[in-house]
Amino acid sequence: xxxxxxxxxxxxxxxxxxxxxxxxxxxxxxxxxxxENLYAFPPQFIPNPITFENYVKxxxxxxxxxxxxxxxxxxxxxxxxNIIFCLITAYPLARLSxxxxxxxxxxxxxxxxxxxxAGMIVNFITINKLGLYNSMMGVVIPSAISVFNVFLLxxxxxxxxxxxxxxxxxxxxxxxxxFCSIMVPMIxxxxxxxxxxxxxxxxxxxxxxxxxxxxxxxxxLAPALSYLQGSLSFNFAYIAVGTIISIIPIIVIFLILQKQxxxxxxxxxxx
Amino acid sequence: xxxxxxTNLRKKRLIFSYAMLTPxxxxxxxxxFYPIVYGLPLAFTNYSVIEDTKWVGMANFNRxxxxxxxxxxxxxxxxxxxxxxxIQILAILMAVLVNNKLRGVHFxxxxxxxxxxxxxxxxxxxxxxxYEEKGVLNYILQALGVIKEPVSWMALPGxxxxxxxxxxxxxxxxxxxxxxLAGLQSVxxxxxxxxxxxxxxxxxxxxxxxxxxxxxxxxxxTIMSVMGAVRVFxxxxxxxxxxxxxxxxxxxxxxxxxxxxxxxFNFGYAATVGLIVSLMIMIFTILSFRFNRRGGMSYYE
Numbered sequence: 001x002x003x004x005x006x007x008x009x010x011x012x013x014x015x016x017x018x019x020x021x022x023x024x025x026x027x028x029x030x031x032x033x034x035x036e037n038l039y040a041f042p043p044q045f046i047p048n049p050i051t052f053e054n055y056v057k058x059x060x061x062x063x064x065x066x067x068x069x070x071x072x073x074x075x076x077x078x079x080x081x082n083i084i085f086c087l088i089t090a091y092p093l094a095r096l097s098x099x100x101x102x103x104x105x106x107x108x109x110x111x112x113x114x115x116x117x118a119g120m121i122v123n124f125i126t127i128n129k130l131g132l133y134n135s136m137m138g139v140v141i142p143s144a145i146s147v148f149n150v151f152l153l154x155x156x157x158x159x160x161x162x163x164x165x166x167x168x169x170x171x172x173x174x175x176x177x178x179f180c181s182i183m184v185p186m187i188x189x190x191x192x193x194x195x196x197x198x199x200x201x202x203x204x205x206x207x208x209x210x211x212x213x214x215x216x217x218x219x220x221l222a223p224a225l226s227y228l229q230g231s232l233s234f235n236f237a238y239i240a241v242g243t244i245i246s247i248i249p250i251i252v253i254f255l256i257l258q259k260q261x262x263x264x265x266x267x268x269x270x271x
Numbered sequence: 272x273x274x275x276x277x278t279n280l281r282k283k284r285l286i287f288s289y290a291m292l293t294p295x296x297x298x299x300x301x302x303x304f305y306p307i308v309y310g311l312p313l314a315f316t317n318y319s320v321i322e323d324t325k326w327v328g329m330a331n332f333n334r335x336x337x338x339x340x341x342x343x344x345x346x347x348x349x350x351x352x353x354x355x356x357x358i359q360i361l362a363i364l365m366a367v368l369v370n371n372k373l374r375g376v377h378f379x380x381x382x383x384x385x386x387x388x389x390x391x392x393x394x395x396x397x398x399x400x401x402y403e404e405k406g407v408l409n410y411i412l413q414a415l416g417v418i419k420e421p422v423s424w425m426a427l428p429g430x431x432x433x434x435x436x437x438x439x440x441x442x443x444x445x446x447x448x449x450x451x452l453a454g455l456q457s458v459x460x461x462x463x464x465x466x467x468x469x470x471x472x473x474x475x476x477x478x479x480x481x482x483x484x485x486x487x488x489x490x491x492x493t494i495m496s497v498m499g500a501v502r503v504f505x506x507x508x509x510x511x512x513x514x515x516x517x518x519x520x521x522x523x524x525x526x527x528x529x530x531x532x533x534x535x536f537n538f539g540y541a542a543t544v545g546l547i548v549s550l551m552i553m554i555f556t557i558l559s560f561r562f563n564r565r566g567g568m569s570y571y572e
Contacts, residue, residue, distance in 0.1 A: 009368070020383045022401075027397045041410065085298060092288040092292050104296070142298075204389070225396060243392075251389065254388045255381070
Protein backbone atom coordinates (compact mmCIF):
# COMPACT_ATOMS: atom_id res chain seq x y z
CA UNK A 1 0.00 0.00 0.00
CA UNK A 2 1.19 3.46 -0.79
CA UNK A 3 2.27 5.83 1.95
CA UNK A 4 -0.51 8.26 1.12
CA UNK A 5 -3.08 5.44 1.24
CA UNK A 6 -1.84 4.34 4.66
CA UNK A 7 -1.88 7.93 5.93
CA UNK A 8 -5.45 8.34 4.71
CA UNK A 9 -6.55 5.08 6.37
CA UNK A 10 -4.94 6.03 9.68
CA UNK A 11 -6.60 9.45 9.59
CA UNK A 12 -10.01 7.89 8.94
CA UNK A 13 -9.49 5.25 11.62
CA UNK A 14 -8.54 7.91 14.17
CA UNK A 15 -11.60 10.02 13.33
CA UNK A 16 -13.87 7.00 13.74
CA UNK A 17 -12.14 6.12 17.02
CA UNK A 18 -12.76 9.66 18.28
CA UNK A 19 -16.44 9.36 17.43
CA UNK A 20 -16.71 5.92 19.09
CA UNK A 21 -14.85 6.90 22.26
CA UNK A 22 -15.62 10.62 22.22
CA UNK A 23 -18.71 10.66 24.43
CA UNK A 24 -16.95 8.62 27.13
CA UNK A 25 -13.75 10.66 26.87
CA UNK A 26 -15.83 13.81 27.18
CA UNK A 27 -17.51 12.35 30.25
CA UNK A 28 -14.09 11.50 31.69
CA UNK A 29 -12.88 15.02 31.03
CA UNK A 30 -16.03 16.42 32.68
CA UNK A 31 -15.51 14.25 35.73
CA UNK A 32 -12.06 15.81 36.24
CA UNK A 33 -13.26 19.41 36.10
CA UNK A 34 -13.85 21.94 38.82
CA UNK A 35 -17.41 23.24 39.15
CA GLU A 36 -16.96 26.53 37.35
CA ASN A 37 -15.45 24.88 34.26
CA LEU A 38 -18.27 22.40 33.85
CA TYR A 39 -20.34 24.57 31.53
CA ALA A 40 -17.47 26.61 30.10
CA PHE A 41 -18.03 27.60 26.49
CA PRO A 42 -16.02 27.02 24.38
CA PRO A 43 -15.68 23.70 26.20
CA GLN A 44 -12.38 22.64 27.72
CA PHE A 45 -11.40 19.35 26.13
CA ILE A 46 -8.56 18.89 28.57
CA PRO A 47 -9.62 20.16 31.96
CA ASN A 48 -7.58 22.98 33.40
CA PRO A 49 -7.01 22.46 36.26
CA ILE A 50 -7.41 18.68 36.47
CA THR A 51 -8.94 17.74 39.79
CA PHE A 52 -9.74 14.39 41.39
CA GLU A 53 -11.86 16.06 44.02
CA ASN A 54 -15.12 14.89 42.44
CA TYR A 55 -13.98 11.28 42.75
CA VAL A 56 -13.46 11.74 46.49
CA LYS A 57 -16.50 13.89 47.23
CA UNK A 58 -18.97 11.81 45.24
CA UNK A 59 -18.84 9.09 47.89
CA UNK A 60 -20.10 11.56 50.54
CA UNK A 61 -22.77 12.96 48.28
CA UNK A 62 -24.37 9.81 46.90
CA UNK A 63 -24.33 6.27 48.28
CA UNK A 64 -22.05 5.07 45.49
CA UNK A 65 -20.50 2.27 47.58
CA UNK A 66 -23.98 1.01 48.16
CA UNK A 67 -24.79 0.96 44.45
CA UNK A 68 -21.47 -0.70 43.64
CA UNK A 69 -22.09 -3.36 46.27
CA UNK A 70 -25.62 -3.95 44.93
CA UNK A 71 -24.20 -4.33 41.41
CA UNK A 72 -21.57 -6.79 42.60
CA UNK A 73 -24.12 -8.84 44.54
CA UNK A 74 -26.54 -8.86 41.61
CA UNK A 75 -23.85 -9.75 39.06
CA UNK A 76 -22.15 -12.40 41.19
CA UNK A 77 -25.37 -14.15 42.23
CA UNK A 78 -26.90 -13.80 38.77
CA UNK A 79 -23.88 -15.17 36.92
CA UNK A 80 -23.33 -17.91 39.51
CA UNK A 81 -26.94 -19.12 39.49
CA ASN A 82 -27.19 -18.91 35.72
CA ILE A 83 -24.06 -20.90 34.98
CA ILE A 84 -24.93 -23.64 37.51
CA PHE A 85 -28.56 -23.97 36.42
CA CYS A 86 -27.66 -23.98 32.73
CA LEU A 87 -24.88 -26.55 33.20
CA ILE A 88 -26.98 -29.02 35.18
CA THR A 89 -29.86 -28.66 32.72
CA ALA A 90 -27.74 -28.94 29.58
CA TYR A 91 -25.74 -31.96 30.73
CA PRO A 92 -28.48 -34.61 30.96
CA LEU A 93 -30.02 -33.30 27.73
CA ALA A 94 -26.70 -33.85 25.96
CA ARG A 95 -25.17 -36.96 27.52
CA LEU A 96 -27.76 -39.09 29.25
CA SER A 97 -30.68 -40.98 27.81
CA UNK A 98 -33.98 -41.05 29.62
CA UNK A 99 -37.63 -41.03 28.61
CA UNK A 100 -38.82 -37.59 27.51
CA UNK A 101 -35.39 -36.20 26.73
CA UNK A 102 -36.17 -35.00 23.23
CA UNK A 103 -39.54 -33.65 24.27
CA UNK A 104 -37.96 -31.59 27.05
CA UNK A 105 -35.21 -30.33 24.78
CA UNK A 106 -37.56 -29.21 22.01
CA UNK A 107 -39.97 -27.67 24.49
CA UNK A 108 -37.09 -25.61 25.89
CA UNK A 109 -35.82 -24.60 22.45
CA UNK A 110 -39.30 -23.64 21.22
CA UNK A 111 -39.42 -20.80 23.76
CA UNK A 112 -36.73 -19.03 21.73
CA UNK A 113 -39.20 -18.63 18.84
CA UNK A 114 -42.55 -18.25 20.63
CA UNK A 115 -43.52 -14.62 21.19
CA UNK A 116 -43.24 -13.56 24.79
CA UNK A 117 -45.33 -10.41 24.58
CA ALA A 118 -46.11 -9.85 28.21
CA GLY A 119 -43.11 -11.67 29.71
CA MET A 120 -42.05 -8.91 32.04
CA ILE A 121 -45.60 -8.12 33.12
CA VAL A 122 -46.40 -11.74 33.96
CA ASN A 123 -43.05 -12.21 35.69
CA PHE A 124 -43.65 -9.08 37.72
CA ILE A 125 -47.00 -10.46 38.88
CA THR A 126 -45.33 -13.79 39.72
CA ILE A 127 -42.49 -12.12 41.63
CA ASN A 128 -45.06 -10.20 43.64
CA LYS A 129 -46.99 -13.36 44.47
CA LEU A 130 -43.77 -15.08 45.56
CA GLY A 131 -43.12 -12.19 47.93
CA LEU A 132 -39.88 -11.30 46.13
CA TYR A 133 -40.85 -7.74 45.16
CA ASN A 134 -38.14 -5.22 46.12
CA SER A 135 -35.53 -7.94 46.69
CA MET A 136 -32.34 -8.83 44.84
CA MET A 137 -33.60 -12.41 44.68
CA GLY A 138 -36.53 -11.17 42.62
CA VAL A 139 -34.10 -9.47 40.24
CA VAL A 140 -31.91 -12.51 39.56
CA ILE A 141 -34.22 -15.52 39.88
CA PRO A 142 -36.03 -15.17 36.52
CA SER A 143 -32.62 -15.14 34.80
CA ALA A 144 -31.33 -18.11 36.81
CA ILE A 145 -31.58 -20.09 33.60
CA SER A 146 -31.51 -18.91 30.02
CA VAL A 147 -32.56 -21.01 27.08
CA PHE A 148 -29.84 -19.78 24.76
CA ASN A 149 -27.08 -20.70 27.25
CA VAL A 150 -28.59 -24.15 27.80
CA PHE A 151 -28.50 -24.61 24.05
CA LEU A 152 -24.85 -23.47 23.74
CA LEU A 153 -23.71 -25.69 26.62
CA UNK A 154 -25.62 -28.70 25.35
CA UNK A 155 -23.96 -28.37 21.95
CA UNK A 156 -20.58 -28.25 23.69
CA UNK A 157 -21.29 -31.30 25.91
CA UNK A 158 -22.34 -33.33 22.86
CA UNK A 159 -18.94 -32.97 21.21
CA UNK A 160 -17.02 -34.63 24.08
CA UNK A 161 -15.87 -38.11 22.99
CA UNK A 162 -17.61 -41.05 24.64
CA UNK A 163 -14.33 -42.67 25.78
CA UNK A 164 -13.72 -39.98 28.38
CA UNK A 165 -16.89 -40.93 30.16
CA UNK A 166 -16.50 -44.69 29.75
CA UNK A 167 -13.04 -44.86 31.23
CA UNK A 168 -14.22 -42.90 34.24
CA UNK A 169 -17.15 -45.30 34.64
CA UNK A 170 -14.81 -48.28 34.56
CA UNK A 171 -12.86 -46.65 37.34
CA UNK A 172 -16.11 -46.59 39.31
CA UNK A 173 -16.72 -42.84 39.37
CA UNK A 174 -20.28 -41.77 40.20
CA UNK A 175 -22.46 -39.81 37.75
CA UNK A 176 -22.10 -36.51 39.56
CA UNK A 177 -18.35 -36.99 39.89
CA UNK A 178 -18.09 -37.59 36.12
CA PHE A 179 -20.11 -34.45 35.46
CA CYS A 180 -18.08 -32.23 37.80
CA SER A 181 -14.54 -33.38 37.33
CA ILE A 182 -14.52 -34.64 33.74
CA MET A 183 -17.31 -33.17 31.64
CA VAL A 184 -17.42 -29.58 32.91
CA PRO A 185 -13.66 -29.00 32.56
CA MET A 186 -13.86 -30.31 28.98
CA ILE A 187 -16.10 -27.45 27.85
CA UNK A 188 -14.24 -24.56 29.48
CA UNK A 189 -14.15 -22.43 26.30
CA UNK A 190 -17.95 -22.49 25.99
CA UNK A 191 -18.32 -21.83 29.71
CA UNK A 192 -16.12 -18.76 29.43
CA UNK A 193 -18.26 -17.47 26.54
CA UNK A 194 -21.39 -17.95 28.63
CA UNK A 195 -19.73 -16.29 31.62
CA UNK A 196 -18.89 -13.23 29.51
CA UNK A 197 -22.46 -12.96 28.15
CA UNK A 198 -23.84 -13.31 31.66
CA UNK A 199 -21.45 -10.84 33.20
CA UNK A 200 -22.29 -8.21 30.63
CA UNK A 201 -26.01 -8.83 30.84
CA UNK A 202 -26.16 -8.59 34.63
CA UNK A 203 -23.68 -5.76 35.09
CA UNK A 204 -25.49 -3.63 32.51
CA UNK A 205 -29.06 -4.68 33.33
CA UNK A 206 -31.45 -1.80 33.74
CA UNK A 207 -35.11 -2.41 33.01
CA UNK A 208 -35.85 -5.47 35.13
CA UNK A 209 -34.12 -4.08 38.27
CA UNK A 210 -36.15 -0.85 38.12
CA UNK A 211 -39.33 -2.91 37.75
CA UNK A 212 -38.63 -5.25 40.66
CA UNK A 213 -36.86 -2.88 43.05
CA UNK A 214 -39.02 -0.28 44.73
CA UNK A 215 -36.40 1.28 46.97
CA UNK A 216 -33.75 3.27 45.02
CA UNK A 217 -31.23 2.44 47.76
CA UNK A 218 -31.33 -1.14 46.51
CA UNK A 219 -30.58 -0.14 42.92
CA UNK A 220 -27.47 -1.38 41.13
CA LEU A 221 -25.30 1.22 39.35
CA ALA A 222 -27.07 1.54 35.99
CA PRO A 223 -30.59 2.08 37.40
CA ALA A 224 -29.17 4.28 40.18
CA LEU A 225 -27.37 6.55 37.72
CA SER A 226 -30.43 6.84 35.53
CA TYR A 227 -32.49 7.71 38.61
CA LEU A 228 -29.98 10.24 39.97
CA GLN A 229 -29.44 12.06 36.68
CA GLY A 230 -33.21 12.27 36.23
CA SER A 231 -33.69 13.92 39.61
CA LEU A 232 -31.51 16.86 38.50
CA SER A 233 -30.51 17.58 42.09
CA PHE A 234 -26.87 16.66 41.56
CA ASN A 235 -24.02 18.53 39.97
CA PHE A 236 -23.39 16.79 36.66
CA ALA A 237 -19.72 16.21 37.53
CA TYR A 238 -20.83 13.66 40.16
CA ILE A 239 -23.08 11.87 37.70
CA ALA A 240 -20.10 11.78 35.32
CA VAL A 241 -17.90 10.28 38.04
CA GLY A 242 -20.53 7.65 38.85
CA THR A 243 -20.94 6.75 35.19
CA ILE A 244 -17.18 6.48 34.61
CA ILE A 245 -16.87 4.26 37.69
CA SER A 246 -19.72 2.07 36.42
CA ILE A 247 -18.12 1.43 33.02
CA ILE A 248 -14.53 0.88 34.16
CA PRO A 249 -14.93 -2.76 35.35
CA ILE A 250 -16.63 -3.90 32.15
CA ILE A 251 -14.10 -2.10 29.93
CA VAL A 252 -11.14 -3.56 31.87
CA ILE A 253 -12.55 -7.09 31.63
CA PHE A 254 -13.26 -6.55 27.95
CA LEU A 255 -9.70 -5.37 27.28
CA ILE A 256 -8.29 -8.43 29.06
CA LEU A 257 -10.60 -10.93 27.36
CA GLN A 258 -11.18 -9.08 24.07
CA LYS A 259 -10.75 -12.17 21.89
CA GLN A 260 -13.29 -14.20 23.86
CA UNK A 261 -15.71 -11.26 23.93
CA UNK A 262 -15.61 -10.60 20.22
CA UNK A 263 -15.52 -14.24 19.12
CA UNK A 264 -18.29 -15.10 21.56
CA UNK A 265 -20.62 -12.31 20.52
CA UNK A 266 -19.95 -12.53 16.82
CA UNK A 267 -19.73 -16.33 16.77
CA UNK A 268 -23.14 -16.64 18.42
CA UNK A 269 -24.63 -14.89 15.39
CA UNK A 270 -22.69 -16.71 12.71
CA UNK A 271 -23.50 -20.02 14.50
CA UNK B 272 -26.35 -60.84 39.50
CA UNK B 273 -24.68 -58.93 36.66
CA UNK B 274 -28.07 -58.14 35.18
CA UNK B 275 -29.32 -56.77 38.48
CA UNK B 276 -26.34 -54.39 38.68
CA UNK B 277 -26.99 -53.08 35.19
CA THR B 278 -30.66 -52.35 35.91
CA ASN B 279 -29.57 -50.79 39.13
CA LEU B 280 -27.08 -48.59 37.31
CA ARG B 281 -29.67 -47.60 34.74
CA LYS B 282 -32.11 -46.68 37.49
CA LYS B 283 -29.45 -44.62 39.21
CA ARG B 284 -28.68 -42.79 35.98
CA LEU B 285 -32.37 -42.11 35.42
CA ILE B 286 -32.79 -40.64 38.89
CA PHE B 287 -29.63 -38.62 38.38
CA SER B 288 -30.91 -37.21 35.08
CA TYR B 289 -34.21 -36.07 36.48
CA ALA B 290 -32.59 -34.71 39.62
CA MET B 291 -30.22 -32.60 37.52
CA LEU B 292 -33.04 -31.32 35.32
CA THR B 293 -35.53 -30.45 38.05
CA PRO B 294 -34.21 -27.10 39.35
CA UNK B 295 -33.72 -25.60 35.89
CA UNK B 296 -37.04 -26.89 34.61
CA UNK B 297 -38.90 -25.40 37.59
CA UNK B 298 -37.41 -21.94 36.95
CA UNK B 299 -38.17 -22.26 33.22
CA UNK B 300 -41.76 -23.32 33.89
CA UNK B 301 -42.38 -20.37 36.19
CA UNK B 302 -40.52 -17.59 34.38
CA UNK B 303 -40.43 -18.65 30.72
CA PHE B 304 -43.27 -21.05 29.89
CA TYR B 305 -45.88 -19.55 32.19
CA PRO B 306 -45.50 -15.98 30.76
CA ILE B 307 -45.85 -17.32 27.22
CA VAL B 308 -49.02 -19.22 28.11
CA TYR B 309 -50.54 -16.60 30.43
CA GLY B 310 -49.49 -13.52 28.42
CA LEU B 311 -52.13 -14.16 25.77
CA PRO B 312 -55.26 -14.41 27.97
CA LEU B 313 -53.93 -11.53 30.08
CA ALA B 314 -54.45 -9.25 27.07
CA PHE B 315 -58.19 -9.98 27.23
CA THR B 316 -58.60 -9.08 30.91
CA ASN B 317 -58.72 -5.87 32.89
CA TYR B 318 -56.01 -7.07 35.31
CA SER B 319 -54.90 -4.03 37.30
CA VAL B 320 -54.39 -3.05 40.90
CA ILE B 321 -57.74 -1.33 41.35
CA GLU B 322 -60.45 -3.66 40.04
CA ASP B 323 -61.19 -7.37 40.33
CA THR B 324 -59.80 -9.16 37.33
CA LYS B 325 -62.46 -9.92 34.73
CA TRP B 326 -62.47 -11.26 31.19
CA VAL B 327 -63.26 -8.21 29.06
CA GLY B 328 -63.13 -9.72 25.59
CA MET B 329 -62.02 -7.28 22.94
CA ALA B 330 -62.38 -4.19 25.17
CA ASN B 331 -58.61 -3.65 25.39
CA PHE B 332 -58.27 -3.88 21.63
CA ASN B 333 -61.07 -1.36 21.13
CA ARG B 334 -59.46 0.92 23.67
CA UNK B 335 -56.14 0.61 21.87
CA UNK B 336 -57.76 1.43 18.56
CA UNK B 337 -59.08 4.67 20.04
CA UNK B 338 -55.93 5.48 22.02
CA UNK B 339 -53.94 8.31 20.37
CA UNK B 340 -50.91 7.58 22.59
CA UNK B 341 -50.76 4.03 21.27
CA UNK B 342 -50.78 5.21 17.66
CA UNK B 343 -48.19 7.87 18.45
CA UNK B 344 -45.96 5.27 20.10
CA UNK B 345 -46.40 2.84 17.22
CA UNK B 346 -45.60 5.56 14.70
CA UNK B 347 -42.45 6.56 16.59
CA UNK B 348 -41.36 2.92 16.89
CA UNK B 349 -41.78 2.38 13.17
CA UNK B 350 -39.97 5.66 12.47
CA UNK B 351 -37.18 4.37 14.67
CA UNK B 352 -36.45 1.68 12.07
CA UNK B 353 -34.77 4.48 10.05
CA UNK B 354 -31.68 3.88 12.16
CA UNK B 355 -31.37 0.32 10.74
CA UNK B 356 -30.02 1.20 7.27
CA UNK B 357 -27.84 3.90 8.83
CA ILE B 358 -26.25 1.41 11.25
CA GLN B 359 -25.77 -1.23 8.58
CA ILE B 360 -24.20 1.08 6.00
CA LEU B 361 -21.86 2.72 8.50
CA ALA B 362 -20.94 -0.65 10.01
CA ILE B 363 -20.07 -2.07 6.58
CA LEU B 364 -17.94 0.98 5.79
CA MET B 365 -16.19 0.62 9.15
CA ALA B 366 -15.58 -3.08 8.52
CA VAL B 367 -14.07 -2.25 5.12
CA LEU B 368 -11.97 0.43 6.79
CA VAL B 369 -10.44 -1.90 9.40
CA ASN B 370 -10.11 -4.85 7.04
CA ASN B 371 -6.47 -4.00 6.34
CA LYS B 372 -3.13 -5.23 7.60
CA LEU B 373 -1.74 -1.93 8.83
CA ARG B 374 0.10 -1.89 12.15
CA GLY B 375 -2.15 -1.14 15.08
CA VAL B 376 -5.37 -1.90 13.23
CA HIS B 377 -6.31 -4.29 16.03
CA PHE B 378 -6.26 -1.39 18.48
CA UNK B 379 -8.85 0.45 16.41
CA UNK B 380 -11.11 -2.61 16.11
CA UNK B 381 -11.08 -2.98 19.89
CA UNK B 382 -11.71 0.75 20.40
CA UNK B 383 -14.76 0.63 18.12
CA UNK B 384 -16.15 -2.26 20.15
CA UNK B 385 -16.02 -0.49 23.53
CA UNK B 386 -19.49 1.14 23.26
CA UNK B 387 -20.92 -2.33 22.67
CA UNK B 388 -19.83 -3.72 26.05
CA UNK B 389 -20.81 -0.73 28.17
CA UNK B 390 -24.33 -0.24 29.50
CA UNK B 391 -26.90 1.68 27.49
CA UNK B 392 -27.53 3.77 30.60
CA UNK B 393 -23.91 4.98 30.64
CA UNK B 394 -24.07 5.65 26.89
CA UNK B 395 -27.31 7.60 27.21
CA UNK B 396 -25.95 9.71 30.09
CA UNK B 397 -22.77 10.46 28.13
CA UNK B 398 -24.77 11.46 25.06
CA UNK B 399 -27.22 13.55 27.01
CA UNK B 400 -24.21 15.55 28.13
CA UNK B 401 -22.88 15.74 24.57
CA TYR B 402 -26.28 17.01 23.39
CA GLU B 403 -26.43 19.84 25.99
CA GLU B 404 -27.37 23.13 24.41
CA LYS B 405 -24.05 24.61 25.52
CA GLY B 406 -22.42 21.25 25.00
CA VAL B 407 -19.64 19.82 22.96
CA LEU B 408 -21.67 18.72 19.93
CA ASN B 409 -23.04 22.22 19.28
CA TYR B 410 -19.54 23.62 19.76
CA ILE B 411 -17.96 21.23 17.25
CA LEU B 412 -20.72 21.70 14.68
CA GLN B 413 -20.50 25.47 15.02
CA ALA B 414 -16.73 25.37 14.72
CA LEU B 415 -17.05 23.28 11.55
CA GLY B 416 -19.65 25.72 10.24
CA VAL B 417 -22.39 23.07 9.95
CA ILE B 418 -24.80 25.05 12.12
CA LYS B 419 -24.90 28.74 12.99
CA GLU B 420 -26.96 28.71 16.19
CA PRO B 421 -26.79 26.07 18.93
CA VAL B 422 -29.52 23.44 18.55
CA SER B 423 -31.45 22.07 21.55
CA TRP B 424 -31.14 18.47 20.44
CA MET B 425 -33.16 17.05 23.30
CA ALA B 426 -35.92 19.65 23.59
CA LEU B 427 -37.16 20.07 20.01
CA PRO B 428 -39.95 17.59 19.23
CA GLY B 429 -38.81 17.24 15.62
CA UNK B 430 -35.25 16.36 16.58
CA UNK B 431 -35.45 14.52 19.91
CA UNK B 432 -36.27 11.12 18.42
CA UNK B 433 -33.38 11.44 15.99
CA UNK B 434 -31.09 12.37 18.87
CA UNK B 435 -32.06 9.08 20.53
CA UNK B 436 -31.44 7.22 17.25
CA UNK B 437 -27.96 8.72 17.21
CA UNK B 438 -27.22 6.94 20.49
CA UNK B 439 -28.67 3.65 19.23
CA UNK B 440 -26.62 3.84 16.04
CA UNK B 441 -23.44 4.82 17.89
CA UNK B 442 -23.77 1.98 20.39
CA UNK B 443 -24.55 -0.69 17.80
CA UNK B 444 -21.88 0.16 15.20
CA UNK B 445 -18.99 -1.79 16.73
CA UNK B 446 -21.05 -4.94 17.08
CA UNK B 447 -22.25 -5.05 13.49
CA UNK B 448 -18.83 -3.97 12.26
CA UNK B 449 -17.31 -7.09 13.86
CA UNK B 450 -19.90 -9.33 12.19
CA UNK B 451 -19.22 -7.75 8.81
CA LEU B 452 -15.49 -7.98 9.40
CA ALA B 453 -15.87 -11.70 10.04
CA GLY B 454 -17.91 -11.80 6.84
CA LEU B 455 -15.28 -9.93 4.84
CA GLN B 456 -12.58 -12.26 6.06
CA SER B 457 -14.57 -15.34 5.07
CA VAL B 458 -15.14 -14.03 1.55
CA UNK B 459 -12.54 -15.12 -1.01
CA UNK B 460 -10.15 -12.26 -1.81
CA UNK B 461 -9.36 -13.47 -5.34
CA UNK B 462 -12.49 -11.90 -6.79
CA UNK B 463 -11.70 -8.48 -5.39
CA UNK B 464 -8.07 -8.69 -6.46
CA UNK B 465 -9.07 -9.74 -9.95
CA UNK B 466 -11.41 -6.77 -10.24
CA UNK B 467 -8.69 -4.42 -9.03
CA UNK B 468 -6.32 -5.80 -11.61
CA UNK B 469 -8.98 -5.27 -14.28
CA UNK B 470 -8.91 -1.60 -13.32
CA UNK B 471 -12.02 -1.26 -11.15
CA UNK B 472 -11.81 1.56 -8.61
CA UNK B 473 -11.73 0.81 -4.87
CA UNK B 474 -15.33 2.06 -4.47
CA UNK B 475 -16.54 0.08 -7.42
CA UNK B 476 -15.05 -3.09 -5.90
CA UNK B 477 -16.76 -2.41 -2.57
CA UNK B 478 -20.09 -1.67 -4.22
CA UNK B 479 -20.16 -4.36 -6.90
CA UNK B 480 -18.27 -7.21 -5.26
CA UNK B 481 -17.82 -6.85 -1.53
CA UNK B 482 -21.37 -5.81 -0.61
CA UNK B 483 -23.13 -8.48 -2.72
CA UNK B 484 -20.88 -11.10 -1.11
CA UNK B 485 -21.84 -9.80 2.31
CA UNK B 486 -25.54 -10.17 1.59
CA UNK B 487 -26.23 -13.11 3.95
CA UNK B 488 -24.61 -11.14 6.79
CA UNK B 489 -26.55 -8.01 5.88
CA UNK B 490 -29.83 -9.91 6.11
CA UNK B 491 -29.12 -11.39 9.54
CA UNK B 492 -27.85 -8.05 10.86
CA THR B 493 -30.84 -6.19 9.45
CA ILE B 494 -33.31 -8.56 11.09
CA MET B 495 -31.53 -8.20 14.43
CA SER B 496 -31.36 -4.46 14.28
CA VAL B 497 -34.99 -4.04 13.17
CA MET B 498 -36.05 -6.06 16.20
CA GLY B 499 -33.78 -3.96 18.39
CA ALA B 500 -35.18 -0.73 16.93
CA VAL B 501 -38.82 -1.70 17.44
CA ARG B 502 -38.07 -2.80 21.00
CA VAL B 503 -35.92 0.24 21.88
CA PHE B 504 -36.26 1.21 25.53
CA UNK B 505 -33.18 2.03 27.64
CA UNK B 506 -31.82 5.02 25.72
CA UNK B 507 -35.25 6.66 25.38
CA UNK B 508 -36.12 6.04 29.00
CA UNK B 509 -32.83 7.40 30.36
CA UNK B 510 -32.76 10.44 28.08
CA UNK B 511 -36.46 11.36 27.89
CA UNK B 512 -38.20 9.63 30.81
CA UNK B 513 -41.31 7.44 30.92
CA UNK B 514 -43.56 9.94 29.11
CA UNK B 515 -41.39 10.27 26.02
CA UNK B 516 -40.69 14.00 26.38
CA UNK B 517 -40.84 16.49 24.73
CA UNK B 518 -44.63 16.23 24.25
CA UNK B 519 -44.61 12.53 23.40
CA UNK B 520 -42.15 13.06 20.57
CA UNK B 521 -40.03 10.13 21.81
CA UNK B 522 -42.86 7.93 23.08
CA UNK B 523 -42.15 4.48 21.62
CA UNK B 524 -44.05 1.25 22.22
CA UNK B 525 -41.48 -0.10 24.70
CA UNK B 526 -41.72 2.99 26.88
CA UNK B 527 -45.50 3.17 26.52
CA UNK B 528 -45.93 -0.45 27.58
CA UNK B 529 -43.65 0.19 30.55
CA UNK B 530 -45.72 3.21 31.58
CA UNK B 531 -49.01 1.33 31.24
CA UNK B 532 -47.77 -1.65 33.22
CA UNK B 533 -45.44 -0.29 35.86
CA UNK B 534 -46.57 3.29 36.43
CA UNK B 535 -50.33 2.97 35.83
CA PHE B 536 -50.36 -0.74 36.88
CA ASN B 537 -52.72 -1.44 34.03
CA PHE B 538 -51.41 -4.94 33.31
CA GLY B 539 -54.22 -6.17 31.07
CA TYR B 540 -54.06 -3.27 28.66
CA ALA B 541 -50.26 -3.22 28.70
CA ALA B 542 -50.29 -6.90 27.72
CA THR B 543 -52.56 -6.05 24.79
CA VAL B 544 -50.14 -3.43 23.50
CA GLY B 545 -47.22 -5.82 24.03
CA LEU B 546 -49.08 -8.57 22.18
CA ILE B 547 -49.68 -6.41 19.10
CA VAL B 548 -46.03 -5.27 19.00
CA SER B 549 -44.66 -8.79 19.31
CA LEU B 550 -47.09 -10.06 16.67
CA MET B 551 -45.73 -7.39 14.33
CA ILE B 552 -42.16 -8.43 15.08
CA MET B 553 -43.06 -12.08 14.55
CA ILE B 554 -44.66 -11.41 11.16
CA PHE B 555 -41.65 -9.36 10.12
CA THR B 556 -39.27 -12.14 11.18
CA ILE B 557 -41.19 -14.84 9.33
CA LEU B 558 -41.37 -12.71 6.19
CA SER B 559 -37.68 -11.90 6.23
CA PHE B 560 -36.67 -15.52 6.75
CA ARG B 561 -38.87 -16.44 3.80
CA PHE B 562 -37.16 -13.78 1.74
CA ASN B 563 -33.83 -14.91 3.11
CA ARG B 564 -34.35 -18.51 2.04
CA ARG B 565 -35.30 -17.48 -1.47
CA GLY B 566 -32.54 -14.96 -2.05
CA GLY B 567 -29.76 -14.29 0.38
CA MET B 568 -28.25 -17.52 1.62
CA SER B 569 -28.16 -19.14 -1.81
CA TYR B 570 -24.89 -17.33 -2.50
CA TYR B 571 -22.73 -19.88 -0.75
CA GLU B 572 -24.83 -22.96 -1.33
